Amino acid sequence: MLDEQIEEAAALDRERPGYDHVRAAREEKRASAEAIGIEASYISGFVDRFYARIRNDDQLGPIFAERISDWTVHLDRMKRFWRSILHNSGEFKGNPMIKHMAIPGLDVSHFTRWLELFYATLREDETDPSATELVGTRARMIADSLLTGIEMQRSGLSGARAGADLPDVATRS
DSSP: OHHHHHHHHHHHHHTSTTHHHHHHHHHHHHHHHHHTTOOHHHHHHHHHHHHHHHHHOTTTHHHHHHHOSOHHHHHHHHHHHHHHHHHOOOOOOOOHHHHHHTSTTOOHHHHHHHHHHHHHHHHHTOSOHHHHHHHHHHHHHHHHHHHHHHHHHHHGGGGTTTTTTOOOTTSOO
16 A cells, blocks of 8 residues: 555656656655654554554643544554655645644643653664654754644734744653
């Protein structure tokens, strides 16, 4: 199934002007990630372990349980998302901002907890500090973007720096 999804994304790219440049950039990003151990199997295992922590977390578990009825589907979607982020695979289709804006009451404490669990999962199997730094930095950027979008929807421009105090991967919790 993964190979089919990747091929489908690649087929769409081949039809676009500038395909060679896009392909080269994707291959370079993937090769750089894989060189520090961020391969598809790493992403898959990481997503499984991370969401196991989420499901067991007192703060975040109930939020996810209320919205996810089929964890197999959700985990597959998250694996596509993270391969798109870390390998530039182009296989994820969706709008995380809209999904998160629809959850009432999300605030900085939820995103902070999400990052704490994310970083703990990264460190659990760390084989290369560069991989931890890369993946953790991307996760923080995503959390910041989502939190900022939510707060700007609620409060206008005063929410523009909502994620400024989120922990970063270098902060040991």
